Amino acid sequence: MVPARLVLYLLSWSGFLVSFMMRNDINLTIVAMVEQPNRKYTNASNEYCFVVEESGNVSAPVDYGGTLEWSGRVQSYVLASFYWAYIVSQVVGGLATQKLGTKRVFGYAQLATALCSLCIPWAAETHYGFVIALRFIQGFASGLTWPAMYALVGHWIPVPERSRFMSSFQGFSIGIGITYPLCGFLIAQLGWRSVFYTTGSIGAVWCLIWYLLAFDSPETHPRISLREQQYIKENTVNTYANSRTQAVPWKAILTSMPAWSIGITTFGRIWVHYTFIIPGPTYMKSILGFSIEKNGLLSGAPFICSYIASVLFCYVADKLVTKNYMSLTNVRKLMTALSQVVPGILVLLISYLGCDIGLVLVVWFLAVTLITASYAGAMANVVDIAPNFAGPVLAFAQTIHMTASFLSPQAAFLMLDEKEHLMSSWRMVFYVTGFIAISTYAVYQIWGTGDIQPWNFTNGPVNVLEQEELMTDKPSTNGTVLIKNGTNSASVA
Template sequence: MVNFTAHLITERTPLLYAKCAYKVVVTESQDKQDLKIYTNLVGARHVQALLLFFGMCFAYFLRVNISAAIVPMTEPTPGQTYHDWDSGTKSLILSSFFWGYVAAQMPASMLAKRFGGKIVLGGATVISSFITIFHPLASNNADWEVICVLRVLVGFTQGVVYPCIHTLLAKWAPFPERGFLATSVYSGAQFGTALLLAVSGNIFDSSIGWPGIFYITGGIGLLWSVIFFIFGADTPRDTKMISKEEREYIEALTGSDQESKTMAVPWKSIFTSLPFFGLITAHCGFTWGFYTLLTEMPTYLNKVLHLDVKSNALLSALPYFVMWLLCLTVSPISDMLINRKILSVTVSRKLFNSIGQWVPMVCLIALGYMTEDEKTLAIVLLTIGVGFNAGSFCGYLVNHMDLSPNFAGPMMGITNCISNLCSICAPLVVGAIVSNEENPDEWRIVFFITAGVYLVCNSLFVIFGKGTVQPWNDKVVTNSTTTLPNDAAQTAITSVPIYGQNSKEN
């Protein structure tokens, strides 16, 4: 058996990969190569992707709940407790999650590489869910500093999410489906954000009030952890719920050594790589813009556009529903452009990342001139600006796996650590600029700064970014192309020995 990394080109719709994915096994004899193609509607890789999608969704429940609750927590409501926190205090509480989050990135990436993503991700979700359930008790019986401590702890445990999921996807997402599977999984963040913001207004208006959002999100996180421990798997070799053909297909087309837990991370090569530098800047730009809006949008809608809590909740959710839908739309388009060789991987990543950061940049500049009388247009601009962030999911977010399938997890730990310094700074910058939350002129400065970050960071990604496997991924990297006939589609197969093996190319 000889393993090949396949680049499939088909005349069918790009949604083929979502509906009827190819499973390819290439066998070699002395005189010929025979290509066997299998199809299936749902494979083990799709089950794992679904589990990770809900994992992302519920992780963002635990992350976003405080952003939604901060408004009713600080406004007098009959029958409910509230806190007289000023803008600076609220900014500290909102940013404290990221203090722990940043600190966890490198330890999380190494733990995921050493022990596998399953146990680290599942265990961390259990811990963060328990801590979340105790938020109301701490809030009502202690000072705001205690809430900050709890948010730091939640951030630290949630810091494992992206490194673990990247580690798992590097083992489960074959190249022809990488864009769709990875984007589908990570779109859970937007779906979770939108869903929680949409229902938060009803939770706040219920008899349980704002504490309910912490009880519900914590309970759901615990339930998901149990399911994930039962059905999740680190690699195709670690589950019995997979066919032999699908396992061989995945292992051949991931470009990742299934035993890479034992491979040493080439830190010097990673940190001196210009494509990796470009990736870091793109990640920083996305994170600054995304979390500025995520943490501050409810306050902006309430104080500047003067929307009530329930309307605020629904309209805060709308941009993230749009982003989720666009994630599922752009990913098959990106895969199609690459698989049909219309665009190279490098050009595709830069194009979609530019859409994901420069369209929001334009929207934020326009948003800076909106007033309460133009609230409809302001909401449209917010929706477009946040929604088009989806392009970045087919840009920088899958680029770690492009550059190094073997070290995608540690690389995600590095970029997520550095970029989430922006998550700490962004709310603090807003708190320093916006002294009067009802003053649109101060919010204009916030939007202009965010637009400038988008411009600079994506420009650097366009200049330095690459979409090809880097030499330091493994010592054995070869490339050649063999074209094999097929009645259903023309199939080009780029042969690459399984990383870490000295197999010969024929």
């Protein structure tokens, strides 16, 4: 009675939610883990936005009793170590998925991440090196998940539904949005250790649900209806069995400008995104002076909004293509521009808003919300250009753009240089973030495309653009199919 595609959507959505809970819990929790520096704040300074009490004292950040003596450099290593291995595992994830299937790769990756989360409290009190090692393992495991799920889209999701299905990946936004307020509450009530025990336990329970309900293809699903299975088969351009036997055309992928354009432009989006995710809570504590509970709520709330927006962006993208208002290529470029050019401009604006906290938060919320348009833009474009090899292509693109996930926080802490309590130090962080987000989009504007690439077909190219066919085909009275490509059309028998 329940469509298998709906179950898959919910599994994908909840899987990314849980994954991002486990990877981002430390971003806020580290604020309470580390010993509070002994600093003197004065009312005359324009470098921070603390509320002045009636007594004349400045309401400085609350000390939550952190005992770990980690310098800013050590903290940056702890936060960035997750992404060192995350980059390495992208290609491994693409290859593993081709051979083992998404169910095993995604499931075991999530389980490993959950077990590491449960061990972090012990590791933190022993030596920060153990925390770095655990985060490294988590990063490697989590890096396997994206190529695995992208490959599943090619096998399971008909082309007209792909942009909407991609909104399930925005479960990660809900994960971040839930994690920060949850961390703030747990830290204030039970201490920082409870955060990792909670997220790790949730991850372990999810793995059991995934094991029972997930399947690699419609052909291997024991409960799918024949009607749904036939519909999927008729509206996808690849099959699970064929993709398992086809050799990955790595040379073609490595020399493909459309693939490079996805990786490079998304580098800019990831850079601005991770400026909000990782240094963001530190900014809210050190500059805006928020308590851990308020910090968690305001750090997480924009990501709840971004999930809702992602569903809207993906729906609009599908309609623009299926109604022939815009070509698939132009839709992808429009959504990509919304996801990083506009946020790049907004992050520059934040640096000039000073202590107008209300306006800062509005701009902050808007920037984070728009970032998710990428899932109807460059990120969805991975499946457009190579549905047979979506996993390997994503692995290649993520190897490029996910370097921003550790370069962004490390660059931020380097520019702050133990002066994270000064607004002037943060201004440089925002300048660099805005420049990178805007400049990298130019590559996608030039080389981005929605056309399936010839190397997607190892048995030779097809005569029509199957992507456009499946999006816009209309049967005619003489048994032909009218294929529309931009402003031209052709009748194909």
